[in-house]
Amino acid sequence: MRKVLLLGIGPTTVSALKSLAGKFEIVGIVRDIDPSTERSDEVSELAGNLGLRIITDTGLDSIEAAIRAGSPDCTVVSSFHRILPSRILGLGRFVNVHYAPLPAYRGRANVNWAIVNGEAETAISIHTIVPGLDAGNILYQERIPIGPSDTVSDLYTRLNDIQYTVLGDTVTRYLDGYNGVPQDEESATYGCTRLPRDGEIDWREETTRIFALIRALSPPFPGAHTYLETHRLTVVRAEPLEDAPRYVGRVPGRIVGRSKSQGHVDVLTGDGVLRIHEVRTEDGRVCPAATVITSTRQTLGLSAADLLQRIDDLTARLHELEKRTP
Numbered sequence: 001m002r003k004v005l006l007l008g009i010g011p012t013t014v015s016a017l018k019s020l021a022g023k024f025e026i027v028g029i030v031r032d033i034d035p036s037t038e039r040s041d042e043v044s045e046l047a048g049n050l051g052l053r054i055i056t057d058t059g060l061d062s063i064e065a066a067i068r069a070g071s072p073d074c075t076v077v078s079s080f081h082r083i084l085p086s087r088i089l090g091l092g093r094f095v096n097v098h099y100a101p102l103p104a105y106r107g108r109a110n111v112n113w114a115i116v117n118g119e120a121e122t123a124i125s126i127h128t129i130v131p132g133l134d135a136g137n138i139l140y141q142e143r144i145p146i147g148p149s150d151t152v153s154d155l156y157t158r159l160n161d162i163q164y165t166v167l168g169d170t171v172t173r174y175l176d177g178y179n180g181v182p183q184d185e186e187s188a189t190y191g192c193t194r195l196p197r198d199g200e201i202d203w204r205e206e207t208t209r210i211f212a213l214i215r216a217l218s219p220p221f222p223g224a225h226t227y228l229e230t231h232r233l234t235v236v237r238a239e240p241l242e243d244a245p246r247y248v249g250r251v252p253g254r255i256v257g258r259s260k261s262q263g264h265v266d267v268l269t270g271d272g273v274l275r276i277h278e279v280r281t282e283d284g285r286v287c288p289a290a291t292v293i294t295s296t297r298q299t300l301g302l303s304a305a306d307l308l309q310r311i312d313d314l315t316a317r318l319h320e321l322e323k324r325t326p
Contacts, residue, residue: 001025002175005072009058010079011220014042015160016097019167020076021050027070030055030063030080060088067091074171077129078163086131094129095171096136099159101143102127103188106134111155113191114146115216118208121145124159126170128180133190137180140170149239151218201226203253203301207240207272214238223280226253226300228293230310233300236278236286241266244273253301255293263288267300 004024008016009032020026029047033056047054055066060082067075068091077084078097100110101123114122123143128136144158174180199217201210201224214224214235223234247256250268257266257273264277276289293300 002073002172003027003070004171005066005070005075006030006078007058007063007075007080008043008078009081011156012079012097012099012160012163014046015164016076016078016167017043017046019164020171021046023168023172024073026050026052027072028053028055028066030058030066032056032058058082060085064088064091073175076167076171078167083133084129089129089131093175095139095174096127096129096134097163097167098125098127098134099123099156100125100191101141102134102138103183103185105191106188107191107193109194110191111152111159112194112216112221115150115152115155115212116209118212119146122155122159124162124166126167127183128174135183135185135188137182139174139178139180140166142166149215151215152221153218196222199224201235201301203267204270207269207274210269210274211238211240227302228298228300229306230302232282233292234280235276236280238274238276241273241275247273251299253299255296255298255300258290258293258296260290263290265289265293 002024004020004026005028006013006017006020006026007030013031017026017029029043029052031043031054033041033044033054044054055062058081063084064087067088072092074093074095076095076097084094098110099122100106100114101121102125105113111122121143123141125138126140127134127138130136142162144155144162146155199213199222201213203210203226217224223236225232225234227233247268252268252270254268255265256268264275266273266275278286279289279292280286281292
């Protein structure tokens with residue numbers, strides 16, 4: 001039986017492992033696992049059931065050692081955070097699973113960016129790995145539509161299901177001699193890494209763009225957030241308000257509706273109204289938005305005026321403390 005080494009640290013790896021396990025001898029899984037969460041990690045649980053070794057050191061030297069020791073016929077990458085250098089690529093054959101319609105959306109956070117950017121579709125692309133970011137020949141590609149309410153979790157579920165169905169057969173076809181189709185380099189586009197602070201909501205944006213950001217950063221990602229005064233709120237569940245009143249006097253972020261019984265609040269955006277159903281507070285508690293946002297006189301988001309006022313308040317307190325200090 002042919003052998004593979006699997007590299008994967010993200011939410012696509014368990015699907016990849018299931019697809020490969022029935023067709024190959026898996027000589028190891030390179031995956032960074034926190035011991036405190038190991039029992040809840042699907043990859044760890046499945047690997048344990050299959051009697052597979054997990055290599056928790058994801059450094060390049062560790063990967064090189066695993067390839068030399070295991071002598072895999074192919075190293076398969078599914079959701080990994082490192083670019084493999086030429087010295088490692090020279091050790092054998094490599095295949096990568098990329099959730100984007102290559103050559104578009106090379107790089108990081110591709111499914112998130114597709115939703116944020118309002119794309120009509122995304123894709124799974126399985127390609128050979130060569131020097132250069134996501135630049136190898138396409139071995140398999142399948143596109144899926146992005147629905148108006150799809151979250152990143154919804155898309156990952158659908159893409160993971162496709163990966164489970166096709167990855168093992170695609171790797172087999174590659175090892176049997178199929179080299180794939182070269183990418184059109186002139187059509188390449190790129191997505192940069194997204195950081196948690198990139199998830200702050202700008203209430204001046206269009207309602208559809210704000211809703212897209214919320215959907216793009218749903219679990220397993222940290223969520224789109226805003227501020228109530230200086231307290232951070234993560235928006236867990238929201239929707240554009242259809243047939244909303246037309247505001248010609250508009251302060252983006254202002255609360256214009258609140259239902260204590262149903263738990264939602266309505267917030268002005270740059271062009272409409274977003275209804276927020278649930279939020280997560282700084283202590284991790286998920287609750288109806290109306291239990292935290294209590295007045296239609298409140299405005300979400302940090303403003304320069306609020307920050308300056310708080311600086312003035314802190315300055316005044318410091319002066320008082322200095323007067324009291326002997």
